[in-house]
Amino acid sequence: MNPERGIKKAHCRIPVMSGRAMFLKKTLTTKNSQNNKSSILALFFLLMLSLMQSVLAATAYVDRNSVALNETFELTIGVSGITFSGSPDLSPLDKDFKVLGTSQRSQMNWGSGSGSSRKTEWLVSLAPLKVGTFTIPPLNIGKEKTNPLTIIVSKAPKANAANKSELFFDVEVDKSQGYVQQQIIYTMRIFAHKNFRINALSHIGDENFQDDRLSVIKLGKENRYRANIGNKKYEVIELKFLIFPQQSGKIILPAPQMIATFGGSGDPFFDRFSTRRRQQPRQVQINGEDIELNISSIPSEYTSSWWLPAKNVTFTQSWSADISALKAGEPVTRTITLQASGLRAEQLPELPQLEIFNAKVYPDKVERNTSFDGKDVIGKSVNKMLLIPSKSGEIIIPETKIVWWDIEQNRQREAVLPVQTLVVGGVITEPTRQKDVVPEPALVELDSNSRTDDLADTESLAEGSLAEDPVIITQSRWYVELGLLLVLVAVVCGWIFDRIRLQKKVAAQHSKSDEQDEKQHKERQLRKELKQACIGSSPKQVRQALINWGQQIIDSGIPVTLLQIESHFESSVLHNEIQRLENALYGNGEEGWSGANLWKAVEGVLDKSAGSEKYSGLERLHRI
Missing domain, CATH: 2.60.40 (Immunoglobulin-like)
Structure with a gap:
């Protein structure tokens, strides 16, 4: 066999096989193209369906599933792919948990193409109310619901060194x-x-x-x-x-x-x-x-109707003048101070009204005061009475007694002011029977033919006049003079007491005014520092200045927070600006944040609240 012929045959076969292959490839390509289009469309619809499901689904998770009673945990609720303008319904949580606070954050994710997705989350801080196993039920977000969650709450550990x-x-x-x-x-x-x-x-x-x-x-x-x-x-x-x-x-x-x-x-x-x-x-x-x-309860052996459990009860008294030189008609003030250790002034009884013969007694209003000596509360009542002797001689002032219960010795005791005897000088002179006080018997005209017994009767009448008439006339004058004197003394004493009360009232008003002026001055100074910090637009300095100023305004006795400042003024504008301040501090950074809007919000709440009773301690805002 000639190899070249084999090669030619091979070459002849290749075109034939290539033509068939091209035909088959074309046929298959057409079918695959149609199948690919169908597959792409199916994949597209499946992708859209999955996207819609992911968009409409709401999720929830916690940072810990097991907490102690004295601990808090964080619940995160989120939705993706849509912009949700509302907020989740957290009311189902109130049954087993205390909502400490909520915040919201959003995140935009950009893909390699032109697509993007938006994720919104709510972070809820919760504290358990009791021990046990609890279920966080599905929470509503619009028309959707979150998944339920289980939380196990254990007892709080006892306080120890750790x-x-x-x-x-x-x-x-x-x-x-x-x-x-x-x-x-x-x-x-x-x-x-x-x-x-x-x-x-x-x-x-x-x-x-x-x-x-x-x-x-x-x-x-x-x-x-x-x-x-x-x-x-x-x-x-x-x-x-x-x-x-x-x-x-x-x-x-x-x-x-x-x-x-x-x-x-x-x-x-x-x-x-x-x-x-x-x-x-x-x-x-x-x-x-x-x-x-x-x-x-009150011990059965206690005999008084007024219950006084105290560590000690004492009486003291003082006089406004020297009681060894008292005179009839001259007033003197007696001051009795009742002091109890371990009782408030409101718990002390009224002293009994004394009946003093040969004297007039005019009690004054009781003054009460409560203080603290570092160990016990001290209650005091100051009782004053104006005493005016009506005649010379001795005046006996009865004893004053208060029954109380000694809580240290666990027995009944008495506080006593003993009987006191006052000697009043200025003896009232008895009228003297002098012949010039009454008409002479010769002034009585008698008829010369009157009988001797008539003369005797006339003499007897004259003697009766000598014995009684001068005394009656003298006593009447004495009573009139004493009455006028008492009226004068009462007027003078009333004027003195009113003067003293007025001076005390004026002094108290001045003191209150000075204190108010000092508070307003400090508030103005802190407000000026807040404005300067806002002008500088340093979030940290603004936050500290805002807290210092809020502490002066609220004056609650405990450290003030930004949340308390928002609640105090109840201003949505101030709330939004404080939220922006916190975002600048803890979120997106400090760049681009300006304190001008925050200062405008502060000015707004002060202008609004200047005339209200709730902020009556603030003076009207003057531009600093």
Whole structure:
């Protein structure tokens, strides 16, 4: 065989086979093209259906499924692909959880082509209300619902050295047993090893606390100091309250609770949007401990109708003049001070009205005052009475006695002002029977023919006149003079007392006015600093200046937060600007943020609230 012929044959066959292949390829290409178009259309519809389902679906998840009772956790609710202008319905959460706060964030994702997707999330901070296993039910977002979630809540661990490393409560009472209406001092301390912010605080002195069995009074202002526990230094906030039980039996003082933000890089504000995980502050719920009181009723051996449980009760008295030189008709003021250790002034009784012979008594209004000596509350009542002797001689002032119960010796005692005798000088002179006081018997005209017995009768009548008429005339004059003197004394004393009251009232008004002026001056200075910070547009400086100014306005006794400032003024404009400030601090960075709009919002709320009672302490805004 000639190889070349083989080669030619091979070459002849290739075109034939290539033609068939081309025919088959063309045929298959046409069919595949049609199939590909169908496949692409099917894939497109499947993609659109999947996209629609993903758009309309709402999701929910938590950062932890198991928490302790004193901890908080975060629920995240999200939707993707659509712009949702509303907010989720969180009302189903109120049954088992406390909503501490919410925030919203949005994110736009751009693909390699022209497509994009939008994701919106709501971050909800929650605190459990009780121990157990709970289900977060599906939450409504428009027409859609989220998936249910299960949360397991365990008991809060007891306070120990590990728990006390950062933030904890310490509560105590000076006594856990006592009598009805006896003073009990309740002390609450907050220990913090790191910077923190109080978001919410509840305790027995809170205005929302109500218990008819207790009368609770805040004792002074909060006290701030530092303390060392082991080798750690703590900042301490101390609050004291006076508790007066109104009912016998066992009474539980509920534990204080606090929602706080602490930790992180030292910034006391919750950096929700921070990307630096290790420096992000944490929000926690801190609980104190319950305290049990055992209150006894009034002892059966107590004999008085006015119950006074105290450590000590004393009487003191003073006089406005020297009582050894008293004269009839001259007024003198007696001041009696009743003081009790462990009782408020309102708990002290009225002193009994004394009946003093040979003197007129005019009691004045009782003055009451309550103070605190560092250990006990001190109640005082000052009783004044104006005493005017009506005649010379001795005046006996009866004793004044108060029965009280000694809570330290557990027995009944008495506080007594003993009987006192006053000697009044200026003896009233008795009228002298002188012949020139009455007409001479010769002045009585008699008929010369009158009988002797008539003359005797006339002489007897004259003697009666000598014995009685001069005394009656003299006593009447004396009573008139004394009455005029008493009226004059009463007018003078009334004028003096009114003058004293007026001076005290004016002094109090001046003091109040000076205090108000000082507060307004400080508010103006802090407002000026806030404006300067807004002009500088430094978010950190603006935040601090806004908090300082809000602390002066609200004056709540505890550190003020930006959320409290928003709630205080109830302004949507200010709310929006504070949100932008927080986003500048914790979200998108500080570039591009301006404090001018925030300052305009502050001016707006001040202009609006200048005439309202709620902000009566603020003077009308003047442009600084």
